[in-house]
Amino acid sequence: MAVIKTTNLTRKFGDLTAVDNLNIEIPEGEIFGLVGPDGAGKTTTMRLLTGILDPTAGEGWVYGRHIVKEAETLKDNIAYMSQRFGLYEDLTVIENINFYADIYCVPDSERAAKIEKLLGFSNLTPFKERLAGRLSGGMKQKLGLACALIHTPKVLFLDEPTNGVDPVSRRDFWRILHNLLKEKVTIFYSTSYLDEAERCKRVGLIHKGRLLRCDTPEEIKKETGTKSLEEAFVSIIGEYESAKSV
Amino acid sequence: MNLKRVRAIANKEYIQIIRDPRSLALGLLIPVILIVLFGYALSLDIKDVPLAIWDQDNTKASVDFILNFKNSEYFRIIGYYDNYRNLERLLNYGRTMMVLVLPKDFSRYLYSNQSVPVQLILDGSDSNTATIALGYAQSVVQQYNDKLFRKSSQTNLVNSQPISLDQRVWFNQDFESKNFIVPGLIAIIMMIIAALLTSLTVAREWERGTMEQLISTPVRSSELIIGKFLPYFAIGMIDLVISVILGRFVFFVPLRGSLIQLFIMSALFLTGALSLGIFISTVAKSQLMASQMAILTSFLPTFLLSGFTYEIFNMPQAVQAVTYLIPARYFIKILRGIYLKDIGMFELWPEATCLMVFSVLMSRLAIHKFKKKIL
Ligand SMILES: Nc1ncnc2c1ncn2[C@@H]1O[C@H](COP(=O)(O)OP(=O)(O)OP(=O)(O)O)[C@@H](O)[C@H]1O
Ligand SMILES: [Mg+2]
Numbered sequence: 201m202a203v204i205k206t207t208n209l210t211r212k213f214g215d216l217t218a219v220d221n222l223n224i225e226i227p228e229g230e231i232f233g234l235v236g237p238d239g240a241g242k243t244t245t246m247r248l249l250t251g252i253l254d255p256t257a258g259e260g261w262v263y264g265r266h267i268v269k270e271a272e273t274l275k276d277n278i279a280y281m282s283q284r285f286g287l288y289e290d291l292t293v294i295e296n297i298n299f300y301a302d303i304y305c306v307p308d309s310e311r312a313a314k315i316e317k318l319l320g321f322s323n324l325t326p327f328k329e330r331l332a333g334r335l336s337g338g339m340k341q342k343l344g345l346a347c348a349l350i351h352t353p354k355v356l357f358l359d360e361p362t363n364g365v366d367p368v369s370r371r372d373f374w375r376i377l378h379n380l381l382k383e384k385v386t387i388f389y390s391t392s393y394l395d396e397a398e399r400c401k402r403v404g405l406i407h408k409g410r411l412l413r414c415d416t417p418e419e420i421k422k423e424t425g426t427k428s429l430e431e432a433f434v435s436i437i438g439e440y441e442s443a444k445s446v
Numbered sequence: 447m448n449l450k451r452v453r454a455i456a457n458k459e460y461i462q463i464i465r466d467p468r469s470l471a472l473g474l475l476i477p478v479i480l481i482v483l484f485g486y487a488l489s490l491d492i493k494d495v496p497l498a499i500w501d502q503d504n505t506k507a508s509v510d511f512i513l514n515f516k517n518s519e520y521f522r523i524i525g526y527y528d529n530y531r532n533l534e535r536l537l538n539y540g541r542t543m544m545v546l547v548l549p550k551d552f553s554r555y556l557y558s559n560q561s562v563p564v565q566l567i568l569d570g571s572d573s574n575t576a577t578i579a580l581g582y583a584q585s586v587v588q589q590y591n592d593k594l595f596r597k598s599s600q601t602n603l604v605n606s607q608p609i610s611l612d613q614r615v616w617f618n619q620d621f622e623s624k625n626f627i628v629p630g631l632i633a634i635i636m637m638i639i640a641a642l643l644t645s646l647t648v649a650r651e652w653e654r655g656t657m658e659q660l661i662s663t664p665v666r667s668s669e670l671i672i673g674k675f676l677p678y679f680a681i682g683m684i685d686l687v688i689s690v691i692l693g694r695f696v697f698f699v700p701l702r703g704s705l706i707q708l709f710i711m712s713a714l715f716l717t718g719a720l721s722l723g724i725f726i727s728t729v730a731k732s733q734l735m736a737s738q739m740a741i742l743t744s745f746l747p748t749f750l751l752s753g754f755t756y757e758i759f760n761m762p763q764a765v766q767a768v769t770y771l772i773p774a775r776y777f778i779k780i781l782r783g784i785y786l787k788d789i790g791m792f793e794l795w796p797e798a799t800c801l802m803v804f805s806v807l808m809s810r811l812a813i814h815k816f817k818k819k820i821l
Contacts, residue, residue: 252658253820273664280659286658288458288462288656290462291458299454299457299458302453303454303660303664303665304663305451
């Protein structure tokens with residue numbers, strides 16, 4: 201059964217269609233990469249799937265919950281890391297984590313061990329008492345991930361989480377993601393880095409709100425006869441644009 | 447509703463307030479500044495209340511009595527007159543604020559153990575100043591009376607109130623029920639602080655992007671709003687305490703009524719005002735917009751239409767009708783009742799009911815209107 205499923209999911213902003221008849225199905229335990237140029241509709245898709253934005257048309261389910269009718273119970277099972285840093289810069293690392301632990305009602309008995317594990321994983325332990333606003337870009341993103349994982353979500357939505365993050369923190373980040381996949385967490389990942397897209401089980405190429413291709417990186421490259429995802433995407437978008445102008 | 451989440455939000459908000467000196471300053475200094483500002487404006491006005499005198503007796507006793515006004519820093523004697531026409535003109539043109547008329551038989555009365563009726567005519571158009579000026583006049587007379595009475599063993603005086611003030615207020619007959627400024631200020635302060643600070647705190651979360659994160663969690667609108675509400679409620683109540691204390695010492699406004707009733711009514715009003723702030727922030731998602739809307743919808747109407755600055759009965763009929771929609775109107779009436787006249791809930795229940803309706807409606811509306819959605 202698909203953990204994430206949409207049928208003709210559409211979101212318009214006035215005349216602009218930010219997400220256009222999106223149909224995707226993502227099975228449990230998969231890491232799915234949503235790739236596309238700026239303004240393609242990645243963030244809008246994330247917001248629709250996390251129940252914080254209502255679609256104009258179409259439907260979607262995440263972990264069996266309808267994204268509009270059951271938007272609130274849906275939120276019990278997911279975690280979302282927005283593209284913009286969404287934690288409190290005037291709170292310390294540990295205060296932010298504790299805050300989200302409270303919000304998700306993480307039992308006190310599990311809390312200490314969990315926090316220790318998450319801080320250890322992300323190498324944030326020495327910075328526990330530092331204000332989040334004083335962290336480097338990479339550390340901020342790892343803190344965001346730690347807060348997102350405090351309640352052991354079933355589905356994880358990450359919107360360009362490694363944008364502007366140094367290579368070392370990026371490696372930390374991906375190590376955590378791989379561990380999550382072992383625990384059958386489903387990850388919906390948007391990125392503009394194609395080397396990251398390469399690491400996803402399947403990728404969807406979105407452009408002007410439309411999902412142009414959705415397959416494994418190998419299959420996409422084979423199909424377009426290219427050696428890298430970058431070339432493949434350039435060719436797919438080029439094809440789409442020329443077909444439209446005819 | 448999950449109390450743990452409410453506590454988490456309240457605690458987070460508390461930490462943020464403590465760490466942001468600006469919002470703390472806004473919350474705690476505004477009341478001090480406003481009260482001191484109004485306090486000084488008033489006390490400057492009433493240092494030298496112009497006083498015109500007609501001493502019909504002109505004896506040692508009457509001159510001695512007048513001396514008490516002359517020596518008081520609160521009055522400035524602008525002259526001595528001997529007919530009503532002149533005095534009337536002075537009052538009409540605003541050349542004097544107070545007129546004192548000592549009767550022909552002043553000293554005779556005084557030594558015959560009868561109360562001397564001294565006439566005091568007051569220009570009541572500037573009601574706040576007039577109220578305070580009258581208070582000073584009364585205390586000067588009281589002191590004089592006490593002094594005479596203490597010496598009564600020598601003078602064989604048995605009347606404890608040798609001088610009785612016969613007060614007449616011109617231009618503003620209902621002067622007695624006139625407001626003091628402090629009760630009005632309390633309403634204004636609470637409204638600004640509450641509506642402005644809460645609308646800012648929600649708008650700030652939208653602006654900084656922390657709200658997007660927060661609304662993707664299972665936290666409920668009601669938990670979020672109540673959690674945000676609590677620390678600001680505390681600030682509002684602290685402001686009330688500051689206002690009452692400053693009012694007592696800057697304005698010398700005694701609190702005649704029940705302190706408990708004052709706090710209960712203020713809590714009710716505060717709940718409505720805080721909810722209004724949250725309601726504003728559901729529309730205005732930037733701090734600039736939120737603060738402008740807060741000033742427009744809370745501060746201005748409260749300042750102009752609640753009866754604080756302008757008397758409601760002097761307003762045009764249509765504007766008077768509008769004032770019924772201003773919650774501060776009821777709150778100020780309650781405050782004045784409690785403050786000045788020691789009248790309680792029993793007499794003020796219509797106003798208390800209006801406040802109740804306001805805060806219940808407003809808080810329901812805020813929770814209902816607050817959507818955990820980006821748009
Ligand atoms: N609230 C909004 N109101 C109006 N237009 C919007 C809104 N949000 C997004 N859009 C528009 O919808 C389109 C898709 O935006 P979206 O943020 O989903 O793109 P994105 O793929 O996340 O881009 P980026 O890589 O820059 O983050 C853009 O053209 C954007 O301008
Ligand atoms: Mg985006």
